[in-house]
Amino acid sequence: MAAPDVVWKGGRFGSTSRPDRWWISPSLVFLGFGAFIVYATWAAFQNGYYTYGPYISPFYSPEIFGSSPHALLGGKPHWFPSFLPFSPALFILWIPGGFRLTCYYYRGAYYKAFWADPPACAVGEPRKVYLGERSFPLILQNFHRNFLRLSYLVWAFLVYDAVRAFFFPDGFGIGVGTIVLVINVVLLAGYIFGCHAFRHLVGGSLRQISDYPARQKLYECVSCLNGQHKKWAWASLFWVGFSDIYVRLCSMGIWHDWRLL
DSSP states (O other), rough: OOOOOOOOOOOSTOOOOOOOOOTHHHHHHHHHHHHHHHHHHHHHOOOOOOEEEEEEEEGGOOSOOOOOOTOOSSSSSSTTTSSSOOGGGGGTTTHHHHHHOOOOOHHHHHHHHOOOSSTTOOOOSOOEOOOTTSSTTTGGGGGHHHHHHHHHHHHHHHHHHHTHHHHHEEEEOOOOOHHHHHHHHHHHHHHHHTOOOHIIIITTTOOOOOGGGHHHHHHHHHHHHHTTTTHEEEEEEEEHHHHHHHHHHHHSSSOOOEEEE
């Protein structure tokens, strides 16, 4: 049975008796998450400067269709509508984007920061009725587990990209970009493998998890990552954006990729 609507009986929007600076946290989330969305959208439509040597931007990987040597199925497909801007990122970026937007942590973060629902604990919000996630568009949050499964496939390709980043035209080596891409997959692993939904898939559905020693051990590992889910979420968000910037600026000749080995 669906829960009844909860009527909010607080004061006007923003009213509170809290003496602390409660608005700092939602403001930082708004600026940080908003800046990433703007940059990622801009980068996705550039269709250029997303590869450099063995490196490929995580925004464009896996490159299903494209003009670089990383493309799996060749160039722009003939069936792609001519009136739409083409970019390899558009075929893949919706998966990690959908995963983050439906993430349990990010929901709480952007609900507060973007539409003040509520802006903070014990702070007045701009609406009087709580509708929950039972109608469009918030009912789409239920697809989080589907995005989780697809994100593991994308992560596997990013691991391949990180390994490939060790192999230059003149042989094995380590560049600054190599380290950037390796750090990227490590931070993303901490984020997606510490996901609340993955924790449930591993052991949350079991009546007695101690009857399954292997799954219990995995559950404990996931729980350890899940305890720092917020930190993994923001660290991986920042680094995936920086990884794109690094590859882009190297490709444009603005930055030089130093070879360490």
